[in-house]
Amino acid sequence: QVTLKESGPTLVKPTQTLTLTCTFSGFSLSTGGVAVGWIRQPPGKALEWLALIFWNDDKRYSPSLRNRLTITKDTSKNQVVLTMTNMDPVDMGTYYCTRDTIVLRGTNYYAVDVWGQGTTVTVSS
Amino acid sequence: DIQLTQSPSSLSASVGDRVTITCRASQNINNYLNWYQQKPGKAPKLLIYASSNLQNGAPSRFSGSGSGTDFTLTIGSLQPEDFATYSCQQSYITPRTFGQGTKVEFK
Numbered sequence: 001q002v003t004l005k006e007s008g009p010t011l012v013k014p015t016q017t018l019t020l021t022c023t024f025s026g027f028s029l030s031t032g033g034v035a036v037g038w039i040r041q042p043p044g045k046a047l048e049w050l051a052l053i054f055w056n057d058d059k060r061y062s063p064s065l066r067n068r069l070t071i072t073k074d075t076s077k078n079q080v081v082l083t084m085t086n087m088d089p090v091d092m093g094t095y096y097c098t099r100d101t102i103v104l105r106g107t108n109y110y111a112v113d114v115w116g117q118g119t120t121v122t123v124s125s
Numbered sequence: 126d127i128q129l130t131q132s133p134s135s136l137s138a139s140v141g142d143r144v145t146i147t148c149r150a151s152q153n154i155n156n157y158l159n160w161y162q163q164k165p166g167k168a169p170k171l172l173i174y175a176s177s178n179l180q181n182g183a184p185s186r187f188s189g190s191g192s193g194t195d196f197t198l199t200i201g202s203l204q205p206e207d208f209a210t211y212s213c214q215q216s217y218i219t220p221r222t223f224g225q226g227t228k229v230e231f232k
Contacts, residue, residue, distance in 0.1 A: 046212065046223055046224070046225045046226050047161075047169065047212055047214070047223040047226075048223070049214075049219075049220050049221045049222060049223065052219065052221075060219040060220075061219075061220075062220045063126065063220060064126075096168055096169075103171075103174045103175070103178070103180075104174065104175050104178065109157065109174070109175055109216060110216055111159045111171060111174040111175075111214075111216055112159070112161075112169075112171060112214075113171050113174075113180070115168035115169055115170070116168065117168055118168055
């Protein structure tokens with residue numbers, strides 16, 4: 001069974017750095033065709049894609065947040081860490097850790113097939 | 126970034142109704158389009174990938190179609206557990222953008 005779980009602070013102050021950890025099980029991030037990513041959702045708003053790290057350490061970021069985000073992996077611990085600098089109240093919301101995998105056999109078609117439960121982050125002084 | 130525009134933003138329907146939601150991409154994304162269902166307070170779930178492929182475990186009343194820039198999610202006969210928000214997402218290129226969501230409410 002594939003599971004992902006987010007952990008990190010629920011409250012950060014403006015300008016602080018947010019560090020979120022995704023701990024996963026049921027798959028390996030050293031296996032080809034697998035990636036782990038982060039998606040967030042402000043209250044009552046749409047999903048926003050943030051970042052993705054592939055099994056080969058290829059990293060992709062949202063261009064609008066590129067200068068604030070860092071994604072890393074620790075394959076031995078089955079963890080992926082996302083850091084977001086200079087937090088602002090507009091960054092409040094639920095942050096989801098996700099598994100991307102090739103869902104269409106014989107292609108390079110990735111989709112998010114498993115989501116973590118999400119962790120809610122508040123930004124306030 | 127590729128923009129995805131869903132319509133309608135919300136709709137009211139009754140159990141047994143046939144429901145159609147559309148998603149339009151700002152450029153050609155071939156068939157690289159996914160649909161997710163999200164219930165309040167829960168993480169989204171993958172329903173359809175590659176425009177028309179039903180995810181394992183998703184009910185067969187859900188179907189998807191389209192290619193290029195125009196896509197459709199259809200619920201063949203709405204069930205009580207289908208009242209939720211549906212979002213499209215493109216897997217064509219990063220950033221993997223989402224539509225704004227369509228809320229299906231009880232009439």
